[in-house]
Amino acid sequence: MNPNLMASCPQRETAAADLKTDPPVCCPVHLRALPNIPRNKLSYAPLLLQKNARSLLCAFQAAPQFARVPVPLLFQQRRNSLRVLLLGGCAYYAQQAALYLASLSRLEYLKTNGGHSENDGWAMLENLLDETSEPELNPLADALSVVSPALLDGSLSEDRPKESPVAMVCGGQKQGFRLLHLNTPAILLAAPSGPVLTSNIMEQITDLVEQNMDQQPPDLFIALQPEQVDLEFLEELRFSFGFHVCRLGLPDQNYLRRFLRQTAKNLFCPLDEQADLDQIIAQARRCRGNAFNETDLEKLIAWAVQRQTTPPLRTQDLIFTPFQDKKTAWNELQEMIGLDPVKDALRRRLAAAALESRRRQKGLASEPMYHNLAFSGPPGTGKSVTARLAARILREEGCGTGRFVEAGREQLIGTYMGQTSPMIADLFRRAKGGVLFLDEAGALLDRGRGDSYAVEAVNALVRHMELEPETMVIFATYPGEMEQLFRSNPGLSSRVSQTLDFPGYDDQTLWKIFQNFARKDGCPLPEDAEEICLAFFAQLRRRKKDEFGNGREARRLYQGAVEEMALAVLDDGRQETLTRDDLERAAQRLLICPEAKTRAIGFS
Numbered sequence: 001m002n003p004n005l006m007a008s009c010p011q012r013e014t015a016a017a018d019l020k021t022d023p024p025v026c027c028p029v030h031l032r033a034l035p036n037i038p039r040n041k042l043s044y045a046p047l048l049l050q051k052n053a054r055s056l057l058c059a060f061q062a063a064p065q066f067a068r069v070p071v072p073l074l075f076q077q078r079r080n081s082l083r084v085l086l087l088g089g090c091a092y093y094a095q096q097a098a099l100y101l102a103s104l105s106r107l108e109y110l111k112t113n114g115g116h117s118e119n120d121g122w123a124m125l126e127n128l129l130d131e132t133s134e135p136e137l138n139p140l141a142d143a144l145s146v147v148s149p150a151l152l153d154g155s156l157s158e159d160r161p162k163e164s165p166v167a168m169v170c171g172g173q174k175q176g177f178r179l180l181h182l183n184t185p186a187i188l189l190a191a192p193s194g195p196v197l198t199s200n201i202m203e204q205i206t207d208l209v210e211q212n213m214d215q216q217p218p219d220l221f222i223a224l225q226p227e228q229v230d231l232e233f234l235e236e237l238r239f240s241f242g243f244h245v246c247r248l249g250l251p252d253q254n255y256l257r258r259f260l261r262q263t264a265k266n267l268f269c270p271l272d273e274q275a276d277l278d279q280i281i282a283q284a285r286r287c288r289g290n291a292f293n294e295t296d297l298e299k300l301i302a303w304a305v306q307r308q309t310t311p312p313l314r315t316q317d318l319i320f321t322p323f324q325d326k327k328t329a330w331n332e333l334q335e336m337i338g339l340d341p342v343k344d345a346l347r348r349r350l351a352a353a354a355l356e357s358r359r360r361q362k363g364l365a366s367e368p369m370y371h372n373l374a375f376s377g378p379p380g381t382g383k384s385v386t387a388r389l390a391a392r393i394l395r396e397e398g399c400g401t402g403r404f405v406e407a408g409r410e411q412l413i414g415t416y417m418g419q420t421s422p423m424i425a426d427l428f429r430r431a432k433g434g435v436l437f438l439d440e441a442g443a444l445l446d447r448g449r450g451d452s453y454a455v456e457a458v459n460a461l462v463r464h465m466e467l468e469p470e471t472m473v474i475f476a477t478y479p480g481e482m483e484q485l486f487r488s489n490p491g492l493s494s495r496v497s498q499t500l501d502f503p504g505y506d507d508q509t510l511w512k513i514f515q516n517f518a519r520k521d522g523c524p525l526p527e528d529a530e531e532i533c534l535a536f537f538a539q540l541r542r543r544k545k546d547e548f549g550n551g552r553e554a555r556r557l558y559q560g561a562v563e564e565m566a567l568a569v570l571d572d573g574r575q576e577t578l579t580r581d582d583l584e585r586a587a588q589r590l591l592i593c594p595e596a597k598t599r600a601i602g603f604s
Contacts, residue, residue: 022258024059025255025259026060026063026096027048028096028263028294029099030295031045032045032139034139042145042148043145043146044139044143044184045146046142047099047103047106047142053104056107060104063255065088065093065096065249065251066248071104073244075105077244078242080216080217081219081220082220083209083220084222085221085222085237085238085244085246086221086248087225087247088225089225089250090248091190091192093249093250093251093293094188094221094248095144095188097246097248098144098223101219101221105185105219109216140183141183143185143186144188145182146188146190148190149198152177152204153198153200156191156195156198179205180211184218185219186219186220187208187220187221189221193428193429196224197222197228197237205220205237208220227469256297259294259297260280260297260301269305269311270311272315273312274314274315275313275314280315284297285398287320288398289399289402290357290400290401292398301313304318329389329392330347333386337516337551338505339381339502341500342501345500346386346500349497350394354399356371356399357397357398357470370465370469370494371472372472373473373475373496373497373498373499374441374475374498375499375500376477376480376499376501376502377478377479377502377503378550379478379547379552380548380552381502381503381550381551382502384406386502387435387437388435390474391435395434400435400472401433403432405430405431408440408443409443412424412427413443413454413456414453420456420457420460421460425464432468432470434471434472435471435473436472436474438474438475440476440478441481442481442484444461445484458488459489462489462492465495466495475496479501504550507537507541508534510537511534513551513555514533514557517555521562523562526578526580529580529583532584532587533557533587536587556590557583557586557587560589561578561586562578564585568582
């Protein structure tokens, strides 16, 4: 890279005062799919060859997320091609860093070797996008190829196609995919979760960098999130192949404001000077959670243009209102009957998780904390309901995906040795950024029977809780079981921040829950309903003892009374009003034919 070009480029925010304008922002990255190839296995982004190197460098160095990337050093010490390990928590900004560095490298190569000039990139892109082009045109010829490790190493892939996707881009070859097959100037190896580097992949990297030493191999970038770092492989890449380790950050609020203004200007739909950019950004964060990046702001502008909104765009033109119930999850949690100590403790824990996530989004230092919880209590005390609300609360606070995955023993423990760990890995993949709720976690107890499957499951859970702290794991257990789980694996207790006790409900609380069901249905109750309900709860509690279902019993009584009312309406044509007789018949029937023994958690 030309040192004069480096010296002449304005540096980040300090150039704003001299230029009396906003520093430039980086172009958003939009990955494209190849025909008949899964996008999550292989995709590409055309290099930014329509821009000159000076403008690319200025934009890259003005972005706070790339402040720790030493561009001059990367180019001065490269070994025939760029080899960079990109460490950061956001896959999108690893893609953006790789795209800009690869574009700078390609522009320099083309200029040195008499290829495209720095200003004739549009012609190349037009040919690339022209549907009438020759079918043998390689869309990866001037692009950054984003490759999944699962495509390189079959042991990482959940699905194993009969024919490798690489056949679509390398002349119909039937053999397995290898990095050497890619005819592309730059490769980014990345995965949203799970391992990125394996022995098989390391061998392919060796073949790639050692091939045809008289020719320039492609630039190679490897994106690693903190939990994906394997120190042994990382040191091998640095020592043997000269990989540079670059740490990526996140854009700050000022950068996101600049991006909004610049994107609106580029789309000929400028922003009103009074527009509240911070409010627009905050709402987008709340809606998108951990998935938020600058392309979400770009979509807001694009939607305004599609709606033919008259510029300049105001705050209300760019506020995205998500589809959701009128009540927030916080309010629903507060409206739950009883559980006051649980609600207070959960509110504190979720607030801490939200604060930590917002600090990370702003690029501020934040010591990682474990936010995993254990809910301990008898059946029917609202553990599953509370866990679902926790996922929604995190999403509403802009720090979670809102995903909620519930699993029991059959989803946690395989039928043969070696099947359990992949099953648990799949659960964490599905729940990423949300809540993984382990119903009846006591099923993981070995109980002294040499249950190696349960031991394998607990070990896998502990490992993934360490590697994926953005996913909150909630264990639902019966009293005393969580302490046994902690004793079975000390690593588990250090990763569960708190055990919340869900006490059994007394009869008066159950009566309030019964009233709540009726109120939600708009169903008035007879005057003596309380007397009948309290007598039913007391008698059923004596009969079922430890099997008493708490809130579930109130639900069963209410549903039984509604069924009796429905029969009377059907047979006698009476009005749809719940009567004393309906309640008494339902109570008598449920006492004679108690519920089959089930262990469902929750009562709604």
